[in-house]
Amino acid sequence: MKAAVFVSHQKIQIQELAEPVPGADEVLIRVTACGVCGTDVHIYHGHVTQGIQPPVVLGHEIAGVIEAVGPNVQHLHRGQNVCVDPVIGCGSCQFCHIARPNLCKDATVIGYKLNGGFAQFLLAPITNIYPLQPDTPPTAGILVETLACVLNGYDKLDLKPGRKALILGAGTVGLLWNQLLRRSPVTLLVNSEPVDTRRERAKRLGADLVIDPEKEDLAAKVREATPEGMDYVIDASGDPQAVEEGIKLVKSGGTFLIFGVCPADATVRINPHEVYQKEMRILGSKMPPYSLQRATQMILGGLINHEQIVTDTFGISRLPEAIDMFESARDKHIKMVIDPWKD
Ligand SMILES: [Zn+2]
Ligand SMILES: [Zn+2]
Structure with missing residues (x-):
């Protein structure tokens, strides 16, 4: 072979x-x-x-x-x-x-x-x-594994209805997150992505608002849409700089999910006082622990484009x-x- x-x-x-x-x-x-x-x-x-x-x-x-x-x-x-x-x-x-x-x-x-x-x-x-x-x-079947990873992260978010979410990145993972969150009871779904064609897809797959973080001021755009910040921010970019900027956009009581894979030696600066003040949760999510069955059902049910x-x-x-x-x-x-x- x-x-x-x-x-x-x-x-x-x-x-x-x-x-x-x-x-x-x-x-x-x-x-x-x-x-x-x-x-x-x-x-x-x-x-x-x-x-x-x-x-x-x-x-x-x-x-x-x-x-x-x-x-x-x-x-x-x-x-x-x-x-x-x-x-x-x-x-x-x-x-x-x-x-x-x-x-x-x-x-x-x-x-x-x-x-x-x-x-x-x-x-x-x-x-x-x-x-x-x-x-x-086959092109749907190959997405089951990645979707299963996304479901693992989704479970950790403990998503409450009527909340707002920001996804950083619109590659495969970001676009799966877009579709999943669009089907969830979030009231505002924002995607930040520097590549035009990817941003267009994020929009097509349900984002209410897309932001180009290289040409626009991400923080200002988010504050314009929701002055207090986002309830959920999900990094789907694996870019340490995006993580550092994204953490600042979490609303009090909100959650930041580190989902994208940053380089093993990367570090980011966070303000612990702000994490304390906001009672913020910072979570990690890695690989799929027995979530492929649900991912398979979503693919078979035609829920994922x-x-x-x-x-x-x-x-x-x-x-x-x-x-x-x-x-x-x-x-x-x-x-x-x-x-x-x-x-
Ligand atoms: Zn993979
Ligand atoms: Zn073991």
Whole structure:
């Protein structure tokens, strides 16, 4: 099978690998699509190394069809359209015991340590498979994993009706947040994003107000719309500067959610007195702890517009190019998808 193997920093090789054989409780998946995520870009550049074991096939936003099942597998069958939860907790630590495998220090992640979806086939344990409908398009299926991450953050917000929310960033994650919050009882939904085409999509997907933080004064624009600030501010940009500015826009009693992945060595300045004065909550949210089932239901229910998010489908040999364009062509590409069967 054809696979894009991450060999070392900034080096991906298209290799011919043996087709894997499923173990007793595993399935072999024929990959129909795999999304290129910001994390893949960080891994490629060596900015994320924890839990990564090259040579490895990256790709954790996986949609595919079951090609073969292991001898113990009963409730899944060949031909089934599925997506994959990439996080495999150790099962026996204090976090796995409270159903939070995303915090497990010994978690094995498909596409980090185990071969992932930038290949024609991959193996996954049955515990991590979520069935889709036969007609669910791969470009919708690949969004389940990211949406599951967003649902984890959404649960933490403890969102009350009649409140106002600001999302920083309108990439894949920001646009999923837009859609989720538009369906929630928020009374004002604002999105801040410097790239024109992304801001337009945020608007199309339900934002009441969009702000260009590079050409406009974000704080002034927010105060104009709501003088006391926002009840909920969600960083979906992973930009430390956006986090620093966004925290100042939280209203008294409000919540700031750090969702985007900032560089591991980044720091931001916060005013602890202001956090105290405002009784502000600052939260973090990482990966999907068993939230893929709900994400799958949302995708199957047609609640998520994937066409506004997935901008391209490329063949496997174009993965390095897609990784390059992730940062360099943000106006043209949002979610890029690899179809390993395409030339
Ligand atoms: Zn991801
Ligand atoms: Zn564990």
